[in-house]
Amino acid sequence: MLIEKERHDGIRRGAITVLFRRWRQRQATAGNVYRTALGQVAVDAVDVVTPEQITDADAAAAGYPSAAAVVGDLRGRPGDPVYRLRIRFVDEPDPRDELAASGELTAADLEDVEARLARLDRASKTGPWTAATLEIISRRPAVRAGDLAEELGRDAAQFKLDVRKLKNLGLTVSLGTGYRISPRGAAYLADRRR
Template sequence: MLIERERHDGIRSGAITVLFRRWRQRQATAGGVYRTALGRVAVDAIDVVTPERITEADAAAAGYPSAAAVVEDLRGDPGDPVYRLRVRFVEEPDPRDKLAAAEDLSAGDREAIAGRLARLDRASATGPWTTATLEIISRRPEVRAGDLAAELGRDAARFKLDVRKLKNLGLTISLGTGYRISPRGAAYLLSRTREH
């Protein structure tokens, strides 16, 4: 979820607890926790409102001087629904970071990772992709996703979604530009090399 930089401090401090978005399709779910540039943000509630129903209290909670200022700042097609999100900053560390830092893998860990990767490969309409993706990120850290995808002959948007799946397993780390293999991912790749 993208959050404007000028809202980061307010969300982090708790001064901003509401966001407004005009989306063609809902892009967040109540109860979800999202990684953002400012850290993890929880969406506690989400509902659709008409611009006319945005209250002054909600505008203040969103960091705006007035409801009119909120409406003026809404992006997107005026015909799309407007969502009001009740948000809060999540201070606890992302469990994926702890998982990614774990470089001591047991035989069970390696087997579990191999099983998950095999399932991802089987579920892909384009065929196996996990090993090639891990290997290219290992060889070419901090390289743009589009460049990595092109080298593999893959669509960039699909490639990014797939790398996110690897990140959820603690195998990769997203950077400002590109990715790098996590300690857990490096340990897994090393174990594969030793087995072959």
């Protein structure tokens, strides 16, 4: 879920507890926790509202001075539904970070990683990609995703989505620019290279 940077501090402090989004179709579900640039955010409720139903109280909870300011800031097509999300910051470590930090893998862990990577390769419409992606990130940390994708002859947007799948397995870490292999990923690659 994308959240504007100017809202990050307010969400962390608990001053912002509502977001408004104009989406063609719902992109958040009540009860889920989403990873965002500011950290984990829980969505406690999702309602469809009309712009006229947005109150000044909701606007204040969203960090706006008025309902009119919320409506004026809505992106998307005017005919698309407007969603009101009741949110809260989850001040807990991202489970992916904890997973990525574990540099010791048991035989069972290695088998599990291998099986998951094989599934990702099989599901790909363009063929196996996991090994080449891990290797290039290992060899070229902190290099722009577009440059890595170009070297592999891949579409940059799809490359970024694929790296996110590796991050979900705890094998890579996102940096300000590019990526690096996590301790878990380094342990996997060291075993693979043996």
